[in-house]
Amino acid sequence: MSEPRRYTGAKPPLTLDTEATFLKGAGPAVALRLRALGIERVRDLIFHLPLRYEDRRSHQAIARLKPGDEVLVRGQVVTCEQRYAPKRTLRVVLDDGTGSLLLRFFHFNEAQKSNLQNGRWLQAFGEVRGNAAGLEMVHPQYRLAEQAEELQPEQGLTPIYPATTGLTQQRLRQLIALSLQVAAQDAALGTKLPGLEAPDTLAALQALHHPHSERDAAQVLAGEHPAQRRLKREELLAHQLTLRLLRQRQKSRPARALSDPVAATRELRAALPFALTAAQQRVLDELCHDLQQAHPMLRLVQGDVGSGKTVIAAAALLAAARAGFQAALLAPTELLAEQHQRTLARWFAPLGFAPALLSNRLKKAQRNQLQAALADGSQAIVVGTHAVFQDSVQFAALALVAVDEQHRFGVQQRLALREKGGAHVPHQLILSATPIPRTLAQTLYADLDISIIDQLPPGRTPIQTVVLSNEKRDEVLRRIAEACAQGRQVYWVCTLIEESEELDAQAAEATAARLRAELPQLRVGLVHGRMKSELKDEQMRAFQDGATQLLVATTVIEVGVDVPNASIMVIENAERLGLSQLHQLRGRVGRGAQASQCVLLYQPPLGETARARLETMRATTDGFAIAQRDLELRGPGELLGRRQTGEIGMKLADPMRDAALIPPLQRLATRYLEQEPALAKLLIARWVGDPERYARV
Numbered sequence: 001m002s003e004p005r006r007y008t009g010a011k012p013p014l015t016l017d018t019e020a021t022f023l024k025g026a027g028p029a030v031a032l033r034l035r036a037l038g039i040e041r042v043r044d045l046i047f048h049l050p051l052r053y054e055d056r057r058s059h060q061a062i063a064r065l066k067p068g069d070e071v072l073v074r075g076q077v078v079t080c081e082q083r084y085a086p087k088r089t090l091r092v093v094l095d096d097g098t099g100s101l102l103l104r105f106f107h108f109n110e111a112q113k114s115n116l117q118n119g120r121w122l123q124a125f126g127e128v129r130g131n132a133a134g135l136e137m138v139h140p141q142y143r144l145a146e147q148a149e150e151l152q153p154e155q156g157l158t159p160i161y162p163a164t165t166g167l168t169q170q171r172l173r174q175l176i177a178l179s180l181q182v183a184a185q186d187a188a189l190g191t192k193l194p195g196l197e198a199p200d201t202l203a204a205l206q207a208l209h210h211p212h213s214e215r216d217a218a219q220v221l222a223g224e225h226p227a228q229r230r231l232k233r234e235e236l237l238a239h240q241l242t243l244r245l246l247r248q249r250q251k252s253r254p255a256r257a258l259s260d261p262v263a264a265t266r267e268l269r270a271a272l273p274f275a276l277t278a279a280q281q282r283v284l285d286e287l288c289h290d291l292q293q294a295h296p297m298l299r300l301v302q303g304d305v306g307s308g309k310t311v312i313a314a315a316a317l318l319a320a321a322r323a324g325f326q327a328a329l330l331a332p333t334e335l336l337a338e339q340h341q342r343t344l345a346r347w348f349a350p351l352g353f354a355p356a357l358l359s360n361r362l363k364k365a366q367r368n369q370l371q372a373a374l375a376d377g378s379q380a381i382v383v384g385t386h387a388v389f390q391d392s393v394q395f396a397a398l399a400l401v402a403v404d405e406q407h408r409f410g411v412q413q414r415l416a417l418r419e420k421g422g423a424h425v426p427h428q429l430i431l432s433a434t435p436i437p438r439t440l441a442q443t444l445y446a447d448l449d450i451s452i453i454d455q456l457p458p459g460r461t462p463i464q465t466v467v468l469s470n471e472k473r474d475e476v477l478r479r480i481a482e483a484c485a486q487g488r489q490v491y492w493v494c495t496l497i498e499e500s501e502e503l504d505a506q507a508a509e510a511t512a513a514r515l516r517a518e519l520p521q522l523r524v525g526l527v528h529g530r531m532k533s534e535l536k537d538e539q540m541r542a543f544q545d546g547a548t549q550l551l552v553a554t555t556v557i558e559v560g561v562d563v564p565n566a567s568i569m570v571i572e573n574a575e576r577l578g579l580s581q582l583h584q585l586r587g588r589v590g591r592g593a594q595a596s597q598c599v600l601l602y603q604p605p606l607g608e609t610a611r612a613r614l615e616t617m618r619a620t621t622d623g624f625a626i627a628q629r630d631l632e633l634r635g636p637g638e639l640l641g642r643r644q645t646g647e648i649g650m651k652l653a654d655p656m657r658d659a660a661l662i663p664p665l666q667r668l669a670t671r672y673l674e675q676e677p678a679l680a681k682l683l684i685a686r687w688v689g690d691p692e693r694y695a696r697v
């Protein structure tokens with residue numbers, strides 16, 4: 001604990017590292033709110049960049065306003081009246097000589113009302129709306145004066161910052177302005193950074209907080225200001241450096257070199273009921289090379305849905321076990337852990353290894369027994385969810401951790417696991433089914449080597465996708481009945497209606513009830529996110545075992561379920577989903593030898609983007625092509641969801657939108673690490689803070 005601050009009468013010299021509470025205007029209440037925005041120090045304030053800008057640089061003539069304009073107007077109050085119908089409202093009419101504008105307030109006090117007297121000058125900023133009687137502003141920001149001249153427009157654009165309840169823009173602006181004064185005294189911000197163009201960091205920050213000149217303002221609004229580009233490049237470089245540094249640190253630690261991984265893969269190949277694809281073999285070769293090193297492997301295997309990533313994990317686990325060590329496979333859900341354990345048990349049986357399942361469902365005695373076997377090293381291979389690998393689980397000689405990521409785990413969790421290896425860091429293998437373009441993968445996972453399985457196992461009949469209007473629902477039901485009569489199984493996916501699991505669950509229940517009534521001959525199962533996990537697993541198992549024929553589900557089934565006999569998927573309201581999600585869902589079928597169908601039902605009328613999206617789904621099954629198209633159709637940021645970019649927490653850059661900036665920065669990062677270690681440290685401290693932040697949960 002640090003000493004509580006005491007007021008000593010002397011003003012501390014302010015630096016970028018000073019706590020924000022030392023700034024004038026940042027009392028304890030404000031400090032708490034700043035903290036909610038992740039702001040603790042003066043440094044954080046200068047990097048708290050505007051979300052957007054408002055243009056209050058000139059007064060607009062009321063006569064020329066249009067609905068939707070966000071403008072500054074100035075005029076005289078000509079009426080101010082309070083009304084009670086339909087609710088208590090203050091109506092103020094403003095006249096600027098060209099026309100009049102209604103200002104409406106629902107929340108106001110008596111003082112406010114009495115100040116708004118006829119004849120006073122008023123300047124208001126807000127969005128113009130059209131109403132039946134003409135144009136109006138609702139709750140504009142305003143100022144009053146006796147003389148018109150006292151109400152002048154602002155000189156530059158007005159920055160609008162990410163804020164939080166109880167913290168006004170005005171307060172933020174004031175604190176940031178003070179912080180910029182402190183920053184101007186800081187020599188480090190002016191340090192020349194080789195490879196990064198002008199303006200320097202300080203000038204760039206100043207330009208973004210206060211774009212004063214006409215030219216600055218126009219460029220900032222267009223997103224084309226050199227300061228924006230400079231800071232984005234600087235930030236992307238800092239993140240690249242952080243991940244590369246973490247990688248260096250990891251790589252320099254000792255790991256257990258596995259004696260003969262090639263022999264292990266040979267044995268596995270002989271035990272598998274199918275031949276490996278060339279892509280799987282190539283990835284295994286890369287893996288074997290890594291596993292023989294006395295430094296940890298850090299490898300991401302990316303593969304499209306159904307490309308056969310489990311085999312890769314199996315080979316790695318086996319190589320560790322055969323070398324006399326232990327290995328763990330982590331799955332994102334209990335159900336998937338179970339599924340993996342079953343598959344591995346089947347494959348490993350002829351090789352003399354029995355993988356254990358560390359499940360929440362184990363009885364206490366069973367769990368204790370398994371934990372003891374892991375602690376003394378007698379159990380070589382274990383499968384479970386991340387949640388079950390708590391502190392109490394100890395390993396005698398953990399040499400490898402494979403993580404089936406499926407969008408669930410963050411970098412932090414992944415790195416936290418490395419501590420389970422004792423003095424040795426376990427080799428790490430991460431399996432991901434999110435097809436993302438290579439440059440983006442290299443940014444988000446710059447701490448990992450990347451292998452791609454770019455080929456599907458042979459013998460798959462491509463999934464046939466049809467796009468149908470809801471009006472054809474009866475036809476779809478007929479097809480389902482026929483398919484089930486032939487022993488096939490069907491998924492029926494209900495998509496999110498509201499941002500609420502509760503309503504979602506209700507909708508799924510209603511759909512299941514309706515389908516049971518419409519198809520009384522079928523055994524219908526149901527899974528949704530509100531179910532207890534045991535019940536959900538039970539329903540999934542019933543479907544896996546063929547006990548139910550039609551499974552109604554919300555998008556919870558998106559994650560990695562493998563039921564090869566399920567060969568039809570119906571996705572209701574498919575127009576609501578993004579392409580990547582549709583692709584993951586569709587990947588649940590087409591996993592066996594049978595020809596599979598995916599029916600995308602939509603509610604007409606269909607918008608243009610939705611139509612283009614569904615058409616892409618119909619036309620291709622290639623995950624990488626779909627990811628690319630998703631990017632084009634949805635705009636940046638959305639493809640990965642908030643997790644992937646959010647977890648990295650960039651302030652300004654968006655690795656998706658700014659992908660083109662990245663390749664030269666990778667070269668620059670190498671140069672910094674080799675030639676400019678002090679500057680690399682400076683950049684990391686400036687943009688990321690503590691690099692181990694990435695490594696902590």
Ligand SMILES: Nc1ncnc2c1ncn2[C@@H]1O[C@H](COP(=O)(O)OP(=O)(O)OP(=O)(O)O)[C@@H](O)[C@H]1O
Nearest residue numbers: 274275276277305306307308309310311433457560
């Ligand atoms: N080389 C192969 N030849 C034939 N079948 C294979 C081959 N490799 C894997 N499979 C089978 O293909 C199916 C999909 O494999 P797996 O579950 O490993 O895919 P995945 O890449 O994890 O996909 P998802 O991300 O969709 O879960 C499994 O039933 C698996 O046994």
